[in-house]
Amino acid sequence: MTWTALFHPPDTLVVLGLALAIEAAAGYPDRLYRALGHPVTWIGWVIARLDRSLNTGSEARRRAAGIVGLLALLAVVGAVSIGATTLAAAAGHLPALILLGLVCASLPAQRSLHDHVGRVSSALRSEGLAGGRREVAMIVGRNPESLDEAGICRAAIESLSENFSDGIVAPAFWIGTGGLPGGALYKAINTADSMVGHRTPRHESFGWASARLDDLVNLPASRLSAGLIAAAALLHPGASAAGAYRAVRRDAGKHRSPNAGWPEAAMAGALGLRLAGPRMYGSEIVDDSWMGDGRAKAGPHDVERALALYRIACALLFGCVVLGASILKVIFP
Template sequence: MYASLALAGLAVEAICGYPRWLFRAIGHPVSWIGRLIAWCDNAWNRPSHTFARRRLTGILALAVCLAATAAVSVGLVLVAHSLLPQPLALVILGVLASAFIAQRSLDEHVRAVADALETRTLDDARHAVAQIVGRDTTALDGSAVSRAAIESLSENFSDGIVAPVFWMVIAGLPGAALYKTINTADSMIGHKSERHRAFGWAAARLDDVVNLPASRLAALWIAAAASLLPGTSARGALSAVRHDAPRHRSPNAGWPESAMAGALGLRLAGPRVYGGKTVEDHWMGTGRTDATAADIRRALRVYQLACVLQAATVALLAAALVFG
């Protein structure tokens, strides 16, 4: 168990996030992983190959990316523990681990959508939400923009924060790094386009598996936060999860989305347009669809408290492991 490392990573990320100047200077670990995935895709995903061969090379590409990630992350851990005193090694590894957690950046991106809706134009809000969703945003009205922002906040709370922390607690820095490799591969090649239906099959299936525990935990943190905030409903969150989460086209995204929908008294998800094609999906929750910037800010308060509850739980676990 690596709860102390996860707590250090959460603390560093909450305080300073991933500095923009550092990203401009050297990029980000996820962008490095992405370049390796893109290289494998360009080199090995040949349209002339059979479906079975493309699936096999997709499995090989994922294995190569995971092996590279494991080698680098395990090497960093071994070097830190062999050369540094234990407290300093924890601090250094915590700084490295913070790069795989996205609490601050997610808050900033979603808050930018609410700011645009309240103080600028609808086109500005569409542009802001396009930074965090994959759907077509050019025709979204204000309610649809608000719902899209809340849906992205909910889903990314699960796979951008809860999941890396969960795997960090289980397997340390390599656990978080390997999780982000799988999640990045899924986002890049795991979709059902003609090019990636076969090549990205392994990434998509493995991403579904590694996100199973985090999606359930994310729904729990959202419901727990709703129980402590005025104007939100833990009962509504749990009811929506029970009735709607299994109906979502994703085995995982429906859990945090339905929890947030029920907590806020909204309906989220439903039919959406991706690449000019309408994707039919069940609505999450039974509330209203006319969401506003005020609802985005309510969702952010739920999200922030859910992050605090997760960090407090990790802190208690770390204390129990140290003093138990």
């Protein structure tokens, strides 16, 4: 078979379904990480090299260098992922789907996100504030010493909500539409944004292109994520789909990010909480709008409720992929 056949719409969704199932069951094994690293670490190495070699000179030069560096990164990742797809195609149709499913399983992070957020509530229950601050510092950039129990729990739920969008739904969307190259290119853009897309003296200009492109490619996933969280609320006792819808409609556009407000508002409305709002990163206070109009005093139980909604939303995502693949198989036999 030719590699172009693996961009056939039903096949990209089959690959995605396999990837989501494999990652949910096994995550990314530590032994594999120790032996080979991870696609994000490989991409991160390239970005770090580009940052060191290109990010110099005037602000105008840094911005131009950031654009050139991003294009170079995408060219490398695109070439490698298309090459991998071509090699897989040589194995035949079914083996190629399985091989690509295994490779694509490294791109979403359902299991690791669940585990990291779950450790926050567990540490709060067993070790108190010290344990909660230690664990939440692993998943958010804000100053953990400034957080009380409610702040720790809100931070964990916000991280869960935002990363559901850009760590799971977004790579799934781009794998589903573009196969392995689509997912790998998304991951490259997202990693570049996380490494250089900050408004700091060093990266304000150099990371401009990465930050803007990341905002663009996350637009579909942020909206889909809010919808999945609202749908999950229909299936979870004590959660409110109507509350999720109201919060998204009222608050999502007020967030400083064009995308993060959608899943955060949906989660806040579904659980009857207030998320985001003013918070501290290092010594800097970010005065952001509140998402949701519920209580701000969240506790470990609320983190566990959010994780339950998250599990349902991930299951709904998988169900949509299976249904979509089945429908497309009829349309594109």
